[in-house]
Amino acid sequence: MNSRIVLERCDELAAISALPDGLIERTYLTVEHKSANATVAQWLTDAGLHAIWQDAAGNVCGRLEGERPGLPVLLLGSHLDTVPQAGRYDGILGVLIAIEVVARIKKSGRTLPFALEVVGFGDEEGTRFGATLLGSRALVGTWDPQWWRLTDADGASLREAFAAFGLDPDAITRAARRPEDLVGYLEAHIEQGPILEQRDRALGLVTSIAGARRMLITVTGRAAHAGTPYAARRDALAGASEAILAVESLAPGLGLIATVGRIGAQPGAVNVVAGSTTFSLDVRAASDEARDAGLEKLLAELKAICARRRLSLSVEHTHAAETVYCDPALKATLAQGVIATGDDDPLELFSPAGHDAMAIASLTRVGMLFIRCAGGVSHHPEESVREDDVALAIDAMHAAVLSLAESYEPYEPETARATG
Amino acid sequence: MNSRIVLERCDELAAISALPDGLIERTYLTVEHKSANATVAQWLTDAGLHAIWQDAAGNVCGRLEGERPGLPVLLLGSHLDTVPQAGRYDGILGVLIAIEVVARIKKSGRTLPFALEVVGFGDEEGTRFGATLLGSRALVGTWDPQWWRLTDADGASLREAFAAFGLDPDAITRAARRPEDLVGYLEAHIEQGPILEQRDRALGLVTSIAGARRMLITVTGRAAHAGTPYAARRDALAGASEAILAVESLAPGLGLIATVGRIGAQPGAVNVVAGSTTFSLDVRAASDEARDAGLEKLLAELKAICARRRLSLSVEHTHAAETVYCDPALKATLAQGVIATGDDDPLELFSPAGHDAMAIASLTRVGMLFIRCAGGVSHHPEESVREDDVALAIDAMHAAVLSLAESYEPYEPETARATG
Numbered sequence: 107m108n109s110r111i112v113l114e115r116c117d118e119l120a121a122i123s124a125l126p127d128g129l130i131e132r133t134y135l136t137v138e139h140k141s142a143n144a145t146v147a148q149w150l151t152d153a154g155l156h157a158i159w160q161d162a163a164g165n166v167c168g169r170l171e172g173e174r175p176g177l178p179v180l181l182l183g184s185h186l187d188t189v190p191q192a193g194r195y196d197g198i199l200g201v202l203i204a205i206e207v208v209a210r211i212k213k214s215g216r217t218l219p220f221a222l223e224v225v226g227f228g229d230e231e232g233t234r235f236g237a238t239l240l241g242s243r244a245l246v247g248t249w250d251p252q253w254w255r256l257t258d259a260d261g262a263s264l265r266e267a268f269a270a271f272g273l274d275p276d277a278i279t280r281a282a283r284r285p286e287d288l289v290g291y292l293e294a295h296i297e298q299g300p301i302l303e304q305r306d307r308a309l310g311l312v313t314s315i316a317g318a319r320r321m322l323i324t325v326t327g328r329a330a331h332a333g334t335p336y337a338a339r340r341d342a343l344a345g346a347s348e349a350i351l352a353v354e355s356l357a358p359g360l361g362l363i364a365t366v367g368r369i370g371a372q373p374g375a376v377n378v379v380a381g382s383t384t385f386s387l388d389v390r391a392a393s394d395e396a397r398d399a400g401l402e403k404l405l406a407e408l409k410a411i412c413a414r415r416r417l418s419l420s421v422e423h424t425h426a427a428e429t430v431y432c433d434p435a436l437k438a439t440l441a442q443g444v445i446a447t448g449d450d451d452p453l454e455l456f457s458p459a460g461h462d463a464m465a466i467a468s469l470t471r472v473g474m475l476f477i478r479c480a481g482g483v484s485h486h487p488e489e490s491v492r493e494d495d496v497a498l499a500i501d502a503m504h505a506a507v508l509s510l511a512e513s514y515e516p517y518e519p520e521t522a523r524a525t526g
Numbered sequence: 527m528n529s530r531i532v533l534e535r536c537d538e539l540a541a542i543s544a545l546p547d548g549l550i551e552r553t554y555l556t557v558e559h560k561s562a563n564a565t566v567a568q569w570l571t572d573a574g575l576h577a578i579w580q581d582a583a584g585n586v587c588g589r590l591e592g593e594r595p596g597l598p599v600l601l602l603g604s605h606l607d608t609v610p611q612a613g614r615y616d617g618i619l620g621v622l623i624a625i626e627v628v629a630r631i632k633k634s635g636r637t638l639p640f641a642l643e644v645v646g647f648g649d650e651e652g653t654r655f656g657a658t659l660l661g662s663r664a665l666v667g668t669w670d671p672q673w674w675r676l677t678d679a680d681g682a683s684l685r686e687a688f689a690a691f692g693l694d695p696d697a698i699t700r701a702a703r704r705p706e707d708l709v710g711y712l713e714a715h716i717e718q719g720p721i722l723e724q725r726d727r728a729l730g731l732v733t734s735i736a737g738a739r740r741m742l743i744t745v746t747g748r749a750a751h752a753g754t755p756y757a758a759r760r761d762a763l764a765g766a767s768e769a770i771l772a773v774e775s776l777a778p779g780l781g782l783i784a785t786v787g788r789i790g791a792q793p794g795a796v797n798v799v800a801g802s803t804t805f806s807l808d809v810r811a812a813s814d815e816a817r818d819a820g821l822e823k824l825l826a827e828l829k830a831i832c833a834r835r836r837l838s839l840s841v842e843h844t845h846a847a848e849t850v851y852c853d854p855a856l857k858a859t860l861a862q863g864v865i866a867t868g869d870d871d872p873l874e875l876f877s878p879a880g881h882d883a884m885a886i887a888s889l890t891r892v893g894m895l896f897i898r899c900a901g902g903v904s905h906h907p908e909e910s911v912r913e914d915d916v917a918l919a920i921d922a923m924h925a926a927v928l929s930l931a932e933s934y935e936p937y938e939p940e941t942a943r944a945t946g
Binding site: 191299300301304318330334341343346354365368369371373374379380386388458459460481483486488 | 719721748752756757758763770774777786793794800803845877902904906
């Protein structure tokens, strides 16, 4: 069974880790990254690909030519890096499914009207240098020279890490692809959410990848002695707590997925009522319009909560990314793939989490297939998938690639960019 | 009017500050401390006291002898130091009222069967070195030699600060008094709460000074990607927020004054659901029994909240102080004083905040008089009192001292310590 091989390879990569005791951490430009690339390159070799290389950004690639050499390429891939104390499937599973799909096509002897490439991105999570999607942004050609000065926890700069890894920072633009050389990009990924499980589906079609908006919210009251009775308090932390609970309770009804992950109270003394409290807010939705409309209502509610408590609330917007829409034609192609596995009416859902496809959509059209994961748990050692779901994902992706080959007409990148 | 002088002196001391723009900060063993002591010493001189000195801990003192020199002494006082961005009455007002009371008795020519001393403690707030009540603990003789190594924000040790102030650290025990030399300790202080204002009273009798219990509470869930849907989350910060709101809503019904002043979420990233959140809890009540019983119920509720959210809750107890009870006889004496001002049925209340009297109760019996402050606001520039309330406080304290003199029998310290 190909699914068994894929899961065994997930286990094998999980063992390439900077952490002891079976915990997984594999970050950009580390010895673990080098080792994972070498391992994946061997599997690409075993799959019989025509060319295997590491690109100028440290992404590992393998190419199967189409009917003739040099045709535009359909990219299949995901990332090989992890967060700290990660699961073993986020990203990795998509790379290994891509290898299996290309191996199956190679083995069948069938040639396609486009080339296929597997890409294992070196950085998507941003764990080491803070900035995310470094691998796919190098491929897209949107590498920001400011990033060279980013440093890791040990003070090593991204530029230094490139050199230490054996890469030439000045050659980074060589990792960039041209739109006219591409047919599109397909990515399989665990859902990182419980919707497929709740709906009893193995696979789902991604409609869009949510662009997050992030902000810092500061609730201001008045610092006071811990002996101060409640009636006299204007407790910023109590107000922030009510606001955080309101975020949790109101977000679903507003079509939002919202997260408060960081908080601090000032002056921050055990025996002083907080005079101010600042917390982060990350908001995502199926579309930018839905997100912004929901956010406006949410912030109005938070302000009302603070006003009732004689507190003020201020918002500092720190980040806004546009939602990326998957290409309708590639979504239809992936739907054909899912239907071929026996699911007549594939479920569509949006991705609240960012993915490599998000960066690649600025270069070529993208399609994403989600795979059920247990309990929606991700970025955690308990992350898990079913072997039969993985088998279905390989089958669906394989069928989608063949379906795309059958209907293939040389792709017009300009149109794709308009919808991307 | 004596009350006018007292308020003008509060303003004069407020100008002795380490902060610009009218903000007040005056901390232990600083140039501001030295200047405040000199100013207060001048006022003690103006009051005609027999002896004025700075003790071995930097407390400023003035003594009016009784019917003959060397009699046991009734201490009257409070502290002269402040928190950062303080009000101008917390502590200071009690020292200045004490000066007025002693001045009035001196002026009347009346001699008492005990001596009177005014004490202006150099440290109660603990702003500079973290440890509180340093002035009164030196007077009590419970100075901890470990404190010498405490450092301020600039790295100066308490020992170095002593030397810089012109004090001899090795002479600290000379600040300690003996119980047999004392009649008791009376302190006037702003309420730092709104109860007197709510009950329309100028003055109140303190029954006890609450001993705080402090702890760190850690709520543990599971870190997860910000894209994770709500159903799959075990969000420690959302759980902590619900717990903090429950502290606020349940504490009054449990007879507690509870404060959460510090909080942090881990991993603390904008785009990661918190895996754990730790917050502080400070709990006070009228008695240790009420506090501990209320706390037990409160923690049970917090655990239930966490259990419903599939979170765990752990408690690390970091501090516990016993409640200090004011001496019934001194409370009755202060009641006589308040009744003399026209309030036939003085209100009794406990102090959720700590005071110098708390330390001194381990040496001699203590009594405390609370003075109404606007809105219960303290430790803040908006701290304010009414001049007519200050006049009543001076009258009440004066009447109480005379009442004590009339009923005075040489005090038995052993009994006092049993009730203290």
